[in-house]
Amino acid sequence: AEKRLKELRLLLEDYGYHYYVLDTPKVPDSEYDRLMNELLQLEADYPDLVTEDSPSVRIGGPPAPSFKKVAHRVPMMSLSNAFNEEDLRAFDRRVRQAVGEHVSYVCELKFDGLAVSLTYENGKLVRGATRGDGTIGEDITNNLRTVPAIPLRLKQPYSIEVRGEAYMPKASFERLNEAKEQAGEEKFANPRNAAAGSLRQLDPKIAAKRNLSLFAYSIGEVEGKNVQTHFDSLMFLKELGFKVNEEAAKCETIEDVIAYTEKWSERRHELPYEIDGVVVKVNSLADHEKLGFTAKSPRWATAFKFPA
Numbered sequence: 341a342e343k344r345l346k347e348l349r350l351l352l353e354d355y356g357y358h359y360y361v362l363d364t365p366k367v368p369d370s371e372y373d374r375l376m377n378e379l380l381q382l383e384a385d386y387p388d389l390v391t392e393d394s395p396s397v398r399i400g401g402p403p404a405p406s407f408k409k410v411a412h413r414v415p416m417m418s419l420s421n422a423f424n425e426e427d428l429r430a431f432d433r434r435v436r437q438a439v440g441e442h443v444s445y446v447c448e449l450k451f452d453g454l455a456v457s458l459t460y461e462n463g464k465l466v467r468g469a470t471r472g473d474g475t476i477g478e479d480i481t482n483n484l485r486t487v488p489a490i491p492l493r494l495k496q497p498y499s500i501e502v503r504g505e506a507y508m509p510k511a512s513f514e515r516l517n518e519a520k521e522q523a524g525e526e527k528f529a530n531p532r533n534a535a536a537g538s539l540r541q542l543d544p545k546i547a548a549k550r551n552l553s554l555f556a557y558s559i560g561e562v563e564g565k566n567v568q569t570h571f572d573s574l575m576f577l578k579e580l581g582f583k584v585n586e587e588a589a590k591c592e593t594i595e596d597v598i599a600y601t602e603k604w605s606e607r608r609h610e611l612p613y614e615i616d617g618v619v620v621k622v623n624s625l626a627d628h629e630k631l632g633f634t635a636k637s638p639r640w641a642t643a644f645k646f647p648a
């Protein structure tokens with residue numbers, strides 16, 4: 341039984357990674373479901389063989405009595421906003437005044453979901469929390485364990501704290517609201533509220549049914565790894581097994597940044613998830629050090645918001 345359990349865990353972890361992180365299924369859903377049922381049955385027969393990183397947690401465990409408060413070791417800041425081209429050019433001028441003319445940027449889509457923090461010890465997920473007020477969040481570990489795009493075990497055993505945006509794809513949002521309509525229940529206003537509502541309730545079995553996903557977008561802190569640029573940190577997160585948005589792009593000049601914001605302002609409706617803008621970040625992490633933070637936000641990033 342122990343051998344088969346280990347085999348099933350590895351199979352389900354690999355199939356889950358291909359399906360939910362790479363969006364490239366390796367086996368039909370029926371095969372995945374069959375193996376998951378075999379795992380659940382074996383774990384029910386041999387409860388002392390259950391491990392905390394078993395894929396069975398994707399189904400969701402018992403409800404929590406309440407949410408514990410957790411302190412973020414590295415504060416989760418908010419982003420300053422830019423609303424038009426002039427704001428972006430002003431941001432670029434401020435950055436170049438501080439770090440010199442040869443600054444380059446990374447542009448990322450700004451996912452309209454719920455910012456979360458994921459803590460791994462030696463590659464194992466040990467805690468998941470909401471941003472909260474940036475210093476104190478809520479422990480929603482058991483809900484986040486049910487999000488299939490969130491690795492329970494990293495591909496390399498790093499101790500790392502990762503930030504990402506949990507979100508509900510548009511299709512899942514439509515289906516959920518249809519079901520709410522059928523049941524005569526209150527519908528969610530938008531996918532962000534639906535994602536937040538799904539993760540900030542106490543029953544992981546509900547979270548497990550909401551088809552949530554997550555894009556990882558930055559490293560809070562990591563032991564034993566040095567990256568020089570923000571783009572390299574995204575590539576590193578991808579290597580570890582996180583879902584990282586494919587549209588992240590290096591932008592050498594503010595002209596490229598402006599072009600990126602115009603492109604995605606046009607094309608946002610083509611995406612299977614909602615975005616409310618573009619996040620522009622200085623690429624060099626040494627420049628992050630030089631630029632630092634205001635009371636609320638990093639000076640090395642800004643969020644360009646699309647017109648509502």
Ligand SMILES: COc1nc2nc(N)nc(N)c2nc1C
Nearest residue numbers: 417418419448449450451557619
């Ligand atoms: C550095 O801080 C941030 N970076 C981000 N990056 C992306 N792509 N999306 C976000 N929503 C986001 N939010 C914050 C606070």
